[in-house]
Amino acid sequence: MQHLAPGALVGSYTPVVTPFTDGAVDLATYEAIVDRQAANGSQGVVVTGTSGEPSMLTVDERAELVRAAVTAAAGRVPVVAATGTESLGATLELSRRAVDAGADAVLVVTPYYARPPQRGLEEYFSQVAGAVDVPVLIYHIPGRAAVTLEVGTIEAIARRADNLVGMKHAATDLGLVTEVLQRVGPDFRVFVGLEELSLPMLAVGACGLMNAVGNLVPDRVAALWRAVDVGDLAEARKIHVELWELNKAVFFDTNPIPVKYMLRRMGVLKSNEHRLPMAPATPELESRLDGVLVRAGLLT
DSSP states (O other): OOOOHHHHHOOEEEEOOOOOOOTEEHHHHHHHHHHHHHHHHEEEEEEEEGGOOGSSSSSHHHHHHHHHHHHHHHTTHHHHHHHHOOOOOHHHHHHHHHHHTTOOOEEEEHHHHHHOOHHHHHHHHHHHHHTTOEEEEEOOOOHHHHOOOOHHHHHHHHOOTTTTTEEOOOOTTTTTHHHHHHHHOTOOOEEOOOGGGGGHHHHOOEEEEEEEGGGTTTHHHHHHHHHHHTOOOOHHHHHHHHHHHHHTTTTSSSSTTHHHHHHTTTTSOOOOOOOOOOOOHHHHHHHHHHHHHHHSSSOO
8 A cells, every 4th residue: 555644635625515607617616615625724625526516517527626626725735536437437537637637636436326246346446546646545435326345345455556545434334444444554544424423433543534514614624633633532522512513414405405505605605506406405494504504603
């Protein structure tokens, strides 16, 4: 496994939303969103992760968003590009284009819908990692992809691909974190992908967070990671409780529907526009989210 510096690929890497205006990607607003993350304590950003609605974007748009993020980050924070699709060919193209656009690492979701066998997943990720010269992370999200990676498969990929350095784990299986760190090695980066389990996963060895709620309060999510990193469990529990209702609210509807609405109410987005088949928050959801924002001190 590729050796990373101790401070590399750790902390809060927010999977930022993709703003749309009249159906088009709003690159100016996107750059402002990335700037806000860098200015408010995030250790990195993820481009076109789940919160960025990648399924609603073209290949060209996804590459352009990486370029925009790299420009806006201006070297202050690393940019991780989420480049996975259901197709090996498309994933290879997106990954290469992301690297050409300046991405510091790529995050590759398990190929969805096909429900491939473990031997197919091993070969798939080995080929993707072999096609790029930057660190590669697996995005493990069984609830959306309907694909579960076994620890033995992750271990096999890591043996074959030196630049496989970690994964985002968006599932409730806490035991996987310990198991994969013991079998692949303690330097393997495991990022938390489920808001509610941020503190527990960090406590058992996760290196950081890739949480949609970081779009709303990047400083507090980064502070949670820092508290655990320095061993201040009391402070970590305090922040965990502060974030609890926001963490729940992110999933009142399909992510990022609630997040985009809340960002509009906070003045970060001009509109909470989506592309079909996604759709904006309903009036009932808007009212519910307004209450969450008020109680969190984010809306007066």
